[in-house]
Amino acid sequence: MIRDPNDLQRYTASDRVIHWIVGICFILAGLSGLALFHPAFWPFTLLFGSSTWTRILHPYFGLIMTLSFLLMALRFWQLNRMNQIDWAWLRRVGEMVDGDDHNMPEQGKYNGGQKLLFWLLLFGTILLLFSGIVIWRAWFHFEIGQVRLASVVHAAVAAVMIGLIMVHVYASIWVKGTIRAMWYGTVTRAWARQHHLAWYRQMLGLGNSQPR
């Protein structure tokens, strides 16, 4: 669909598809994992057919999530390399949270927070993968000490990642005009200018563009 021709393309169709595959798997793995983590979330087992089905399916959700996230990371990692400006942005993130983002350091396609989130999620996914394999009794048999350690690592890393994703989702709700980038790929020029000035200049060929 061609909508406003002035809009800027932020994500291609395949970017969006892989992101949503990761997102769906994260929600499924998250809900099924929470059900096995704390009895308060036990009712989530009803979403997956039964409690036993929840136990059977959870590792597969995680596996598909890991593989698709690694595929996504392969696409995006170069855009997420941290530089000095990103760290300066992160040091001043309080100003933005406080409601004024007009004096924030100029950002490329991703700001420091998005980049840091990317690396934390990548690191967390790898930890979840390895700890998950160790506690996956349907297929693997590890030594008891390793299983105990992996159980703690798996739960702790998953809780941190759920927290990170909650921040990720809230940021997209808070910053108006953001979610459409992941629905149909484009953002308005004004959105780009306000939140990612360097990327905006680069997209419009305005010169004076910072490294992204």
Place this chain on the structure above:
Amino acid sequence: MAWQSLDIQRRSATTTPMPGARQATEVAKLIDISQCIGCKACQVACMEWNDLRGEVGHCAGVYDNPGDLDSQTWTLMRYTELENNGRLEWLIRKDGCMHCQDPGCLKACPAPGAIVQYANGIVDFHQEHCIGCGYCITGCPFNIPRLSEKDHKAYKCSLCSDRVAVGQSPACVKTCPTGALHFGSKEAMKDHADHRIADLKSRGFSNAGLYDPPGVQGTHVMYVLQHADHPEWYAGLPRDPAISPWIGLWKGLAKPLAIGAMAAITLASLFHYIIKGPNAISKETEKEVEHDSRSQ
């Protein structure tokens, strides 16, 4: 009202107290290793009563048969040949669930009601609620529960809870031909153990003693050991078993911490939105964009 003998004092993945008005008598099985001849009648009785039939396996060159506990083998004689002060001792330990007062399996289990501890102290698996995750194995300090390869449920000794519920002793105790196995109130079993230990000491086993490890708040299956100072001599019986600190962290602190953090992020996000409002595009930015487009 359920039978008093089936009153439950702990239930897996349950955060509120169990009914506790009735005071049940704690029971225990006493395994007197010094009187065991290793005949395996208890193993056979366990299979008979519980209708268990393992696959016929292979002889690994030792008397242990089968080689390990499994979903069809809830109790197993483990034979150790010990050379002690130039003498050969044949230590035969009947392995199986110890029915810990503080059960690591129950603490680790995520399925509500899949593992219960009756008021009399028996720890029982309710396989119809078991989801097959194996967390009970992760939580057990004695390496007892086993997942079935066929139905993927966890199994272990029930201390014949069905028999005990109607005033019978467990099948293994009933069948033991030498009097090595005893069953009764935990107090009575401790008293009996005292006599046995005194007798063993008078016969030169100066380190004889009762195995009722305090690290799991005591067990409802206890051993009389000739060498209580060396429980590991008995096919690796743990010296000071306790629920692993990793399990404590996983099933203790991590749970409220994670829920608290998730709730805090949710509420902080909601109130941030309400207090600060959305981060929307300003009119100035719109104008600047128009200016940029003209100069393009």
